[in-house]
Amino acid sequence: MNFLLFFSFFLTALFLKQKRIVLLSLYFSIFITGFVLLMPINLYFFTKNKFALSTSNFSTKNIIFPYKNTKSSTTFEYLQNGNLNFYSPVENDFFWSSGDGKLPCVNKNQIQYFNYYYKVKPQMRTTDLKDGFYSKSTSKE
Known part of the structure; x- marks a missing residue:
């Protein structure tokens, strides 16, 4: 290259x-x-992906407040997995997308996937979100 x-x-x-x-x-x-x-x-001639059909254009109102983080509009459900309380999109098209949910936000299918295939689940280090997460082994459960 x-x-x-x-x-x-x-x-x-x-x-x-x-x-x-x-x-x-x-x-x-x-x-x-x-x-x-x-x-x-209009990007219809280049792609059929509904999220990539329109471009985000610059406007003066976006100098202070940027565009949304995602083009999908979905609702979120509040779930708990161990000590991890998180928001998960109710319906989404992509396995890795979580949209504009409140933090922590992750797709519940991802957590199930990692638990099933890798025998780990994310857990919070402390009760404060800024302290981060760790992977807890679920192979003994």
């Missing part, structure tokens, strides 16, 4: 010796970047 990048940039530098061509390509790339950031683009 590094070889390809190096020689593609090298060949581009050989062909773009004139300052005018370099400036025109710079302005064109700035225009394209600005267009993608500010205009909504």
Whole structure:
């Protein structure tokens, strides 16, 4: 990959010796970047994934408050597994996604998967979330 990048940039530098061509390509790339950031683009021709069909565009209200962390809108259920109290999405399309739930937030299917295949379950180190988690072995249970 590094070889390809190096020689593609090298060949581009050989062909773009004139300052005018370099400036025109710079302005064109700035225009394209600005267009993608500010205009909504329909990505239906590129993908059929419902979460990737629309782009998140820049707006002035997002200078202070950023966009949501996810494009999925789901409800969450409050569950307990050992000393771990967590929020799990009720319905989601991806095994690894958890959406914008309150922390700690994890898909209950992930916890069941790790318990079944690896014989571990996540547990809180203390009652405070900032102290983190550890993997408790469930092979003896």
